Amino acid sequence: MTSSSRPLVAVTGGAGFIGSHTVDLLIARGCRVVVLDDFSTGKRANLARWADSGRFGLAGAEPSLDVLTVDVSHGVFAALAPVTAAYGAIERIVHLAAQVSVVHSIANPLTDLRVNYGGTLQVLEYARATGVKKVVFASSAAVYGDVTAFPVDEDVACHPLSPYGAHKLASEHALHYYSAVHGVQTTALRFFNVYGPRQDPSSPYSGVISIFADRAAGGRELTIFGDGEQSRDFVYVGDVVRAVVGAALGDGADRASINVGTGTEITVKELAQTIVDVTGGTSTIRHAEARPGEILRSVARVERAERLLGFRAETRLRDGLAATLQGA
Numbered sequence: 001m002t003s004s005s006r007p008l009v010a011v012t013g014g015a016g017f018i019g020s021h022t023v024d025l026l027i028a029r030g031c032r033v034v035v036l037d038d039f040s041t042g043k044r045a046n047l048a049r050w051a052d053s054g055r056f057g058l059a060g061a062e063p064s065l066d067v068l069t070v071d072v073s074h075g076v077f078a079a080l081a082p083v084t085a086a087y088g089a090i091e092r093i094v095h096l097a098a099q100v101s102v103v104h105s106i107a108n109p110l111t112d113l114r115v116n117y118g119g120t121l122q123v124l125e126y127a128r129a130t131g132v133k134k135v136v137f138a139s140s141a142a143v144y145g146d147v148t149a150f151p152v153d154e155d156v157a158c159h160p161l162s163p164y165g166a167h168k169l170a171s172e173h174a175l176h177y178y179s180a181v182h183g184v185q186t187t188a189l190r191f192f193n194v195y196g197p198r199q200d201p202s203s204p205y206s207g208v209i210s211i212f213a214d215r216a217a218g219g220r221e222l223t224i225f226g227d228g229e230q231s232r233d234f235v236y237v238g239d240v241v242r243a244v245v246g247a248a249l250g251d252g253a254d255r256a257s258i259n260v261g262t263g264t265e266i267t268v269k270e271l272a273q274t275i276v277d278v279t280g281g282t283s284t285i286r287h288a289e290a291r292p293g294e295i296l297r298s299v300a301r302v303e304r305a306e307r308l309l310g311f312r313a314e315t316r317l318r319d320g321l322a323a324t325l326q327g328a
């Protein structure tokens with residue numbers, strides 16, 4: 001076994017949009033990272049900047065990244081065994097791997113159960129059995145359902161409106177009892193609408209920003225469903241991963257569920273206009289029929305993140321959009 005003072009962190013879903021930015025920041029903070037991903041939506045290109053760092057111990061003085069192709073819902077013990085035999089125990093896990101589509105979860109609830117709740121249990125079982133110090137989980141504002149009081153407080157009653165939201169909430173409960181019963185420190189981060197470079201605009205389930213940014217960059221028309229007065233809390237991925245990495249490497253916020261948003265409400269109409277402005281104003285905006293069931297408002301209360309993680313989103317929408325359009 002090679003010894004290193006650099007923490008060994010596993011990132012499930014590390015080839016995805018938020019995952020690959022998480023990997024970048026962990027490596028920048030001096031960690032060695034093992035990515036576990038089945039590449040269902042993640043891409044090797046998202047980790048390409050670390051390709052030369054090779055597998056641990058095989059290239060360079062102290063390589064930073066190892067990538068394992070694995071479906072986490074089938075378990076992670078076998079995949080991680082050779083890595084830990086060679087390089088020591090996994091100290092911390094960031095669990096981001098998920099079936100990420102709400103629409104898909106409604107059509108395929110049992111697949112969502114297996115991947116999203118089952119995947120979390122597999123990760124927690126590994127953490128319990130091997131003495132992982134901390135597990136940070138990507139939860140979602142989808143756990144709340146249709147709330148009426150804003151900004152949304154973490155302690156409001158959760159009534160998710162999809163299998164995706166229900167399985168994120170069930171995963172949070174599992175995190176809680178693995179901490180209470182097994183002593184694994186856990187933190188659930190409830191992401192609001194995350195945007196930034198590497199978000200895939202070609203996915204039908206992609207966030208509105210990546211779709212608008214992609215169309216506006218090509219001078220094409222932007223379509224708003226309904227009057228555009230529906231609002232969201234759009235949080236830049238560079239901010240989100242500061243919260244993720246802070247929670248993963250720190251030892252506080254055990255058993256907590258914490259909103260990760262900006263606390264600022266932006267309407268889809270304002271968003272479309274800002275994107276058109278940032279891209280030089282050639283795209284037109286049209287309205288189409290409202291989509292049934294769409295949640296009308298969403299904005300996070302952010303005090304808990306400040307108190308427990310010392311985290312506050314800093315990127316202004318205009319700057320985040322410019323970075324998204326530029327790509328990185």
Ligand SMILES: NC(=O)c1ccc[n+]([C@@H]2O[C@H](COP(=O)([O-])OP(=O)(O)OC[C@H]3O[C@@H](n4cnc5c(N)ncnc54)[C@H](O)[C@@H]3O)[C@@H](O)[C@H]2O)c1
Pocket residue numbers: 012013014015016017018019036037038039040041042043070071072073095096097098099100115119138139140141190191192193194195207
């Ligand atoms: N993007 C957002 O606005 C948002 C909001 C709330 C929560 N989240 C959560 O954040 C996490 C990351 O989402 P993202 O936006 O980066 O999406 P993404 O699709 O880019 O990332 C998900 C990653 O997980 C991998 N994956 C999927 N199923 C897997 C499995 N069974 N085994 C191993 N790997 C698997 C995919 O290949 C991909 O790399 C997810 O848990 C998602 O539910 C995202």
